[in-house]
Each structure stands twice: as structure tokens, then as C-alpha cells.
Amino acid sequence: MAIGDLFRFRRETYPLILSLFLISLGGLLLHVRIHSPGAEAGNFVPLVSGLLSVFVVPLLFNHPKTVVAAYVLTLASVAVGTIGMAYHSAEHWPANMPVNPWNLILKSTFPDIAILAAKVPLAHVLLRHFRPRRADAQA
Secondary structure, three states, X not given: OOHHHHHOXXXXXXXXXXXXHHHHHHHHHHHHHHOOXXXXXXXXXXXXXXXXXXXXHHHHOOOOOOHHXXXXXXXXXXXXXXXXXXXXXXXXXXXXXOOOHHHHHHOOOHXXXXXXXXXHHHHHHHHHHHOOOHHHHHO
């Protein structure tokens, strides 16, 4: 495989990979804007995860031999991001703000977690494109 083949995306998977790339890029830029990587040591985990999601995972999703690795990396980054953001939200919850559904949805990191979770179905469709289930392949 030539180096140029790494950046030649398949027509049928390009929109999905582009969507994953854009969600990852937006999340990375948002995170860097809100939490400077130099401010706290804990900010490096999301930075590294974001950089991998933006620059490595799209390339891994483009090839049948590496699609499983891309899927596992995506699931791991979503899990770590979800846990980290939920913890951050709980840790920094204002004492004077009541805990109710409205505040949990709109004043926590729930919207950010929902955007991050959008990567899972996209990754699943890409996985199934390259590695269909046996029943799907026989049909």
C-alpha cells in the first residue's frame, strides 16, 4: 500500500468518515478553547484522545484491515470522554443550583456528551460496511 492510498477515501464511506472527523475536530477545538492543555495535567488525556480521533482514526476507518482498531479507539474515546465530562460536571456543580431534569440537561455537560455519543452509530456503520455480520453477508 502506497502512502498516497492512506489519504484516498472510498466514495461509499467518505461521508461517514468526514462526519466522524468533523465531530472530532469540533470537540477537540471546543475542549482546547475551554480547557487549556497547559492549565492542568488532566487536560492532556482529552487532548491526546482528540488528536487521535481527528488525525489517526479517520485513516484507520478507511481500510478493512484497520477498521476494528478504529472502532475500538472510537468506543474507548467515547467512554473515557463521557465519564470524564460527567465527572467534571458533577465536580463543578454549583451548590446553589438545584438538581432537576432541566438543569441536568441544559446546565451540565450532557449536550457535549450527546454530541460525543453521535460518533458511536457512525463508527458502527463503518465497521459493518467492512465487516458485515454473517447473516447480512449471506442475504
